[in-house]
Amino acid sequence: MNSNWFGRFPAMVDMHPAFDRIFDELFRDVSRFSAAPYPPMNVREEEDSLVVTAEVPGVDPESLDVKVQGDVLVLAGTRRPVVEDGSTARLLRQERGFGQFTREINLPVKVDGGGVEARCDLGVLTITLPKAPEARPRLIKVRAN
Amino acid sequence: MNPIEARDATVAAFSRVxxxxxxxxxxxxxxxxxxxxxxxxxxxxxxxxxxxxxxxxENTLLIRAIREENASGGYLHREFGDAQFRRAFTLPKGLDPTCIEASLRNGILTLSLPKAEEMKPRQIKVSGR
Incomplete structure (x- = not known):
């Protein structure tokens, strides 16, 4: 699919843009949203919190929705198409997917849902979830006789 | 009663991960x-x-980007990490390689390659009577 985009430059004849578009859409759905969960995520544990990161390049941070429901973290968002309606740009190669996504992950420890913080930097979302008091490590004092 | 064993092997296995x-x-x-x-x-x-x-x-655009994570460890689940992104493109004639611009936004690298003057579309006026 459009593997030789140079072949279409300079564009003298472009017979099947609509067909290409349909093909791209099929390709996108299969490759992007079925093969592996999207977006890719990491979960790290620190002493007082869990830190979840997600690769969300090109996703407007405003479109991201982070929710904690019990011990499930729900991340939803929208990645806009690279060529918006009304643009004069022609898409010669398309590998990046777009559309809506939702991913849920089970949290391994209880967290304090009210204290969750999220920020987006360089296309990576970082969600910090403070552990619930009962899930934090406790220091046990050793008394000597 | 079982003795308490040192789990050095387990720690080493984790360290490898x-x-x-x-x-x-x-x-x-x-x-x-x-x-x-x-x-x-x-x-x-x-x-x-x-x-x-x-x-x-040599008529090829080479792009290389390196990502190094700051986190020291403690991963419970991992789907991405340190990475080298590499890609190469052969450029068609008619682009001006001296004027390539690169910008980074929201994790997307955009390279803008201006067309040489003679490749830009031109409006041709039709004269008639």
Whole structure:
């Protein structure tokens, strides 16, 4: 699919843009949203919190929705198409997917849902979830006789 | 009663998992054509601008970006990590390689390649009576 985009430059004849578009859409759905969960995520544990990161390049941070429901973290968002309606740009190669996504992950420890913080930097979302008091490590004092 | 055993082997196994492994990725890329330029857009999440190297040589555009995670460890689940993003494109004639611009936004690297003057579309006036 459009593997030789140079072949279409300079564009003298472009017979099947609509067909290409349909093909791209099929390709996108299969490759992007079925093969592996999207977006890719990491979960790290620190002493007082869990830190979840997600690769969300090109996703407007405003479109991201982070929710904690019990011990499930729900991340939803929208990645806009690279060529918006009304643009004069022609898409010669398309590998990046777009559309809506939702991913849920089970949290391994209880967290304090009210204290969750999220920020987006360089296309990576970082969600910090403070552990619930009962899930934090406790220091046990050793008394000597 | 069983003795308490030192689990050094287990710790070592964990250390291996935690040690730095760089994966080489071919970043997903869109290519767009405008009247006056082409744009190459690559997904490079987590890469800082100063870790991106764009080179043009022998008619080939080489893009390399390196991502190093700051986190020291403690991973419970891991789907991405240290990475090298690499991609190369052969440029068609009619683009001006001396004027390539690169910008980074929201984890997307955009390379803008202006068309040479003679390749830009031109409106031809029709004269008649």
């Amino acid at each position: 935690e040690s730095r492994q760089t994966t080489i990725y071919s970043p997903r890329t869109d290519v767009l054509e405008f009247d006056d330029r082409m744009e190459i857009k690559l997904d490079v999440p987590g890469v800082a601008a100063d870790a991106i190297d764009v080179k043009f040589e």
